[in-house]
Amino acid sequence: MKLVRRIWFGAALLGAIALPVARSWGADWKTEQDAGWKAYKEGNLDEAERRLAAAEKEARAFGANDPRLATTLDHLAWVRANEEKLSDAESLAKAALAIREKSLGAEHADVLLSLNTLAAILELAGRPAEARPVYERYLALAKKIHGAEHLNVAAVLDNLATVDQALGDVKAAEALYKQALAMREKLAAAKPIDLAPTIHNLATLYVDQKKYAEAEALLKRELAIREKAEGAEHPDVASCLESIGWVYALEDKPAEAEPLLRKALALYEKDLGADHPHVACCSAKLGRVYLTRGREAEADACCKRAVSIYDRAGGDPADVADALEDYAAVLRKEGHKPEAEKLEARAQTLRKSPEKSETPKR
Secondary structure, three states, X not given: XXXXXXXXXXXXXXXXXXXXXXXXXXXXXXXXHHHHHHHHHOOOHHHHHHHXXXXXXXXXXXXXXXXXXXXXXXXXXXXXXXXXXXXXXXXXXXXXXXXXHHHHOOOOHHHHHHHHHHHHHHHHOXXXXXXXXXXXXXXXXXXXXXXXXXXXXXXXXXXXXXXXXXXXXXXXXXXXXXXXXXXXXXXXXXXXXXXXXXXXXXXXXXXXXXXXXXXXXXXXXHHHHHHHHHOOOOHHHHHHHXXXXXXXHHOOOHHHHHHHHHHHHHHHXXXXXXXXXXXXXXXXXXXXHHHHOOOHHHHHHHHHHHHHHHHHHOOOHHHHHHHXXXXXXXXXXXXXXXXXXXXXXXXXXXXXXXXXXXXXXX
């Protein structure tokens, strides 16, 4: 499970508006804009959509190329991406970029906002080859504006690494992750929590390469950082526990894996609710560990629960396919071959599907 890699830099400060009517419009726009973005960051997508749509209406009164309209369109793009409306999101991101380039110039700092948004949406849409040149443009502009060593530069190096990883260029991805991590470690402005996403992403790369010892060390470092910065019950801490537990499972250490996965599952349930896809994913992993330990009844309950949650709430196709195959393995062990074959057929269909349902979250 990968941590969020998305970054966001503050919107441009508003200038004073001279006319009384314009002041009123400006105040209304800012009220709706701020409320919509706040709702988005809190995960309230319906409220974010409503308030940002109102902000867009206000902003269009300023003119088709006003930077405030670009800010609203950029933020609406994130909302639509979280709603799995990636085509809509891409159009909004491109419109915001065009406005900023025309009204502010191609090398203005606010253009970084739109480049990041567009690249992230292309990546989420499963188009890393298209995302890469947008991130490269971002990198060049960030270096010009901020200098070669800056947190924003480190962030885009990390994003480029994830794109290279998706494209199968493991060596390039590893080099970029290490470069981003080294840069953050030496920057005085960096906080320990700033290191956590890169540490996690590099660990994920090592898991893919079956370098479990290296992955385990990085994930434990990330866990210590997150527990100190975010508290022991934060969802990101649950993600760390889940990841370490799964590395133990891959290393054939089910006794060490079980308590970590159980703890991660409990944290997810408390923070996200019993029917969240993260609960399903972690439950499926715990079920696989139980099966390894010969506890078939507990494995059946966990895997059945995971499939049931995905059937109700949906989820990333790859995660759903994993859960189906996990439950099929349990059913085969229990002697229920026909039921297992049905689940395996569903999983195979999902793996052949070109759809991508992963969405960005803060």
